Amino acid sequence: MTDAAIIDGKAFAAGLRDRVATAVAGLKRDHGLTPGLAVVLVGEDPASQVYVRNKGKQTLEAGMESYEFKLPDTTSQEDLLAKVHELNADPKVNGILVQLPLPKQIDEQAVLAAIDPNKDVDGFHVVNVGRLNTGSADALVPCTPLGCLLLLRDYFGGALSGKKAVVVGRSNIVGKPMFNLLLQESCTVTVAHSRTADLPAELGQADIVVAAVGRPEMVKGEWLKPGAVVIDVGINRIEKPEGGTRLVGDVDFAGASKVAAAITPVPGGVGPMTIACLLRNTVTAACRQNGIDEPSM
Numbered sequence: 001m002t003d004a005a006i007i008d009g010k011a012f013a014a015g016l017r018d019r020v021a022t023a024v025a026g027l028k029r030d031h032g033l034t035p036g037l038a039v040v041l042v043g044e045d046p047a048s049q050v051y052v053r054n055k056g057k058q059t060l061e062a063g064m065e066s067y068e069f070k071l072p073d074t075t076s077q078e079d080l081l082a083k084v085h086e087l088n089a090d091p092k093v094n095g096i097l098v099q100l101p102l103p104k105q106i107d108e109q110a111v112l113a114a115i116d117p118n119k120d121v122d123g124f125h126v127v128n129v130g131r132l133n134t135g136s137a138d139a140l141v142p143c144t145p146l147g148c149l150l151l152l153r154d155y156f157g158g159a160l161s162g163k164k165a166v167v168v169g170r171s172n173i174v175g176k177p178m179f180n181l182l183l184q185e186s187c188t189v190t191v192a193h194s195r196t197a198d199l200p201a202e203l204g205q206a207d208i209v210v211a212a213v214g215r216p217e218m219v220k221g222e223w224l225k226p227g228a229v230v231i232d233v234g235i236n237r238i239e240k241p242e243g244g245t246r247l248v249g250d251v252d253f254a255g256a257s258k259v260a261a262a263i264t265p266v267p268g269g270v271g272p273m274t275i276a277c278l279l280r281n282t283v284t285a286a287c288r289q290n291g292i293d294e295p296s297m
């Protein structure tokens with residue numbers, strides 16, 4: 001097989017951000033509404049900093065308001081909950097994102113549960129988890145799996161129905177919502193995890209592979225079905241032999257490219273889609289809160 005096509009998440013995300021910006025301009029013009037996104041970062045987790053770096057900038061570039069709150073890593077749960085309640089009550093804030101992971105003194109589930117579900121642009125509140133699981137139209141869908149789905153829909157031209165998909169990883173933020181989205185597209189979905197008995201055998205059946213494991217280059221090319229479409233969610237920083245670091249995914253890109261029909265790179269694949277989907281969710285949330293029809297994005 002020749003080398004796989006590259007699914008250019010960076011370019012797709014740029015297009016999506018343009019469509020979001022057009023939607024925002026329409027909301028301002030027709031409704032006097034400027035969507036606002038609040039991001040709360042507690043402490044200094046390196047992965048979260050990678051994410052936050054571009055986000056504020058892209059929010060402003062799309063014509064929206066960005067509100068950033070950096071709290072020390074000694075912040076108490078009570079103080080963080082007070083911040084969330086304040087943002088829930090603020091009509092300028094249409095979307096709220098609390099960066100994960102949180103420092104150990106804070107109960108993550110309690111904080112997520114405190115966010116107004118209709119401002120929960122991460123889609124992590126149990127109400128949105130339940131809405132997604134039951135196929136409700138008012139779900140706010142987690143940004144990373146939504147980004148993966150938009151790339152897959154684009155690649156397959158909508159024809160996902162009946163495809164065999166394997167999602168590797170069962171986290172609440174990627175694996176489980178990805179399972180639900182692919183199931184909703186009428187894929188036949190297997191969710192693999194650390195106790196899966198024979199991962200290569202599962203992957204050998206898959207037309208679509210979504211890898212969200214958190215282990216650098218773990219998924220090997222030889223495990224894939226020839227012609228598979230591979231979405232690599234992993235963001236892992238590894239040491240280069242010559243010194244310094246570089247980002248790699250959860251898939252061995254060089255090996256997989258020889259077998260797959262198409263693959264997302266890292267960086268430049270799913271990562272930029274996550275941020276673009278966050279902006280999209282903020283516009284969606286702002287429209288719903290104001291009883292405005294959602295523009296197509």
Ligand SMILES: NC(=O)C1=CN([C@@H]2O[C@H](COP(=O)(O)OP(=O)(O)OC[C@H]3O[C@@H](n4cnc5c(N)ncnc54)[C@H](OP(=O)(O)O)[C@@H]3O)[C@@H](O)[C@H]2O)C=CC1
Nearest residue numbers: 144169170171174193194212213214233234235270271274
């Ligand atoms: N591009 C983006 O925007 C984003 C990227 N990420 C990246 O995606 C990756 C996954 O993130 P996240 O879901 O939060 O990670 P978690 O650590 O929460 O979950 C990892 C999952 O992988 C499974 N797993 C671990 N080892 C193996 C193995 N050897 N074989 C099969 N499955 C295994 C675990 O199984 P078990 O449940 O049994 O422990 C678990 O379900 C990370 O690299 C993260 O940095 C995350 C969010 C956004």
Ligand SMILES: Nc1nc(=O)c2c([nH]1)NC[C@@H]1CN(c3ccc(C(=O)N[C@@H](CCC(=O)O)C(=O)O)cc3)C=[N+]21
Nearest residue numbers: 047048050051098099100101122267268269271272274
């Ligand atoms: N409440 C919450 N929601 C999240 O969605 C969330 C979170 N917490 N905590 C951290 C993880 C991680 N995450 C990333 C998003 C984009 C890139 C991204 O843009 N990556 C670029 C590379 C950036 C670089 O070059 O370093 C790329 O893949 O091309 C990375 C990581 C969102 N997360």
